[in-house]
Amino acid sequence: MIEFKNVSKWYGSFQVLNDCSISINAGQVVVVCGPSGSGKSTLIKTANALEPFQKGEILIDGVSVGARKTNLPQLRARIGMVFQHFELFPHLSVMRNLELAQVKVLGRTADEANQRGRSLLERVGLSAHMDKFPGQLSGGQQQRVAIARALAMDPIAMLFDEPTSALDPEMVNEVLDVMVDLAKEGMTMMVVTHEMGFARKVADRVIFMDEGAIVEDCSKDEFFERPEELSDRAKLFLSKIL
Numbered sequence: 748m749i750e751f752k753n754v755s756k757w758y759g760s761f762q763v764l765n766d767c768s769i770s771i772n773a774g775q776v777v778v779v780c781g782p783s784g785s786g787k788s789t790l791i792k793t794a795n796a797l798e799p800f801q802k803g804e805i806l807i808d809g810v811s812v813g814a815r816k817t818n819l820p821q822l823r824a825r826i827g828m829v830f831q832h833f834e835l836f837p838h839l840s841v842m843r844n845l846e847l848a849q850v851k852v853l854g855r856t857a858d859e860a861n862q863r864g865r866s867l868l869e870r871v872g873l874s875a876h877m878d879k880f881p882g883q884l885s886g887g888q889q890q891r892v893a894i895a896r897a898l899a900m901d902p903i904a905m906l907f908d909e910p911t912s913a914l915d916p917e918m919v920n921e922v923l924d925v926m927v928d929l930a931k932e933g934m935t936m937m938v939v940t941h942e943m944g945f946a947r948k949v950a951d952r953v954i955f956m957d958e959g960a961i962v963e964d965c966s967k968d969e970f971f972e973r974p975e976e977l978s979d980r981a982k983l984f985l986s987k988i989l
């Protein structure tokens with residue numbers, strides 16, 4: 748479903764991604780971790796064509812992200828993206844946030860968009876808040892709205908970039924719970940996170956990045972149960988966060 752083939756990217760002379768290859772099958776959950784500055788955000792943004800890359804290829808459900816003929820708005824509409832900062836439209840109600848792209852991009856009627864919005868708000872436990880503005884919600888609630896908004900587009904895969912790292916600790920689990928449910932329902936997910944509890948629960952694989960390169964790509968069991976076999980850089984990182 749998501750395939751990176753030998754992807755490299757430079758900012759000027761600085762190489763931010765170094766020959767990255769990853770293959771994520773439909774229904775798989777892949778957690779990406781690694782030190783700050785190792786290229787995780789850049790990697791995940793290239794999958795959505797939010798960042799260009801200079802070498803290699805990325806295929807989303809067989810469609811080449813870098814190819815000139817690829818319709819990028821159409822491709823982006825099919826991949827849900829949730830960032831660290833919630834990035835809801837502050838001047839629109841929660842429900843309008845959910846409806847807007849369904850109508851503008853997918854061409855749904857106002858009624859259809861509203862129905863879909865309602866069912867997703869129910870699913871993330873926020874039905875009571877549909878008429879509020881984002882600023883009236885807690886961080887955890889806003890992030891759940893952001894996830895619902897992404898799901899309203901019926902994405903074929905979801906990308907998450909540290910979705911809980913800007914939240915107060917007591918709000919982390921309400922967001923992770925929604926993500927765990929999504930994973931269990933079979934959504935294809937690429938998740939940058941240091942929440943290793945989440946990784947243990949639902950990850951099929953864990954990828955460890957350092958200095959733009961993929962240093963480890965292994966099963967959850969290999970990563971957590973046999974840490975002695977990991978690279979020194981991965982061991983050091985794990986020792987700091989676990």
Ligand code: ADP
Pocket residue numbers: 758763781782783784785786787788789790
């Ligand atoms: P991570 O998400 O793992 O913390 P990033 O992908 O954000 O890492 O950044 C990787 C590296 O690329 C960092 O060294 C960062 O300073 C650099 N970088 C990120 N964005 C830019 C940019 N627009 N121009 C130049 N360097 C950048």
Ligand code: MG
Pocket residue numbers: 787788789908909
């Ligand atoms: Mg980042």
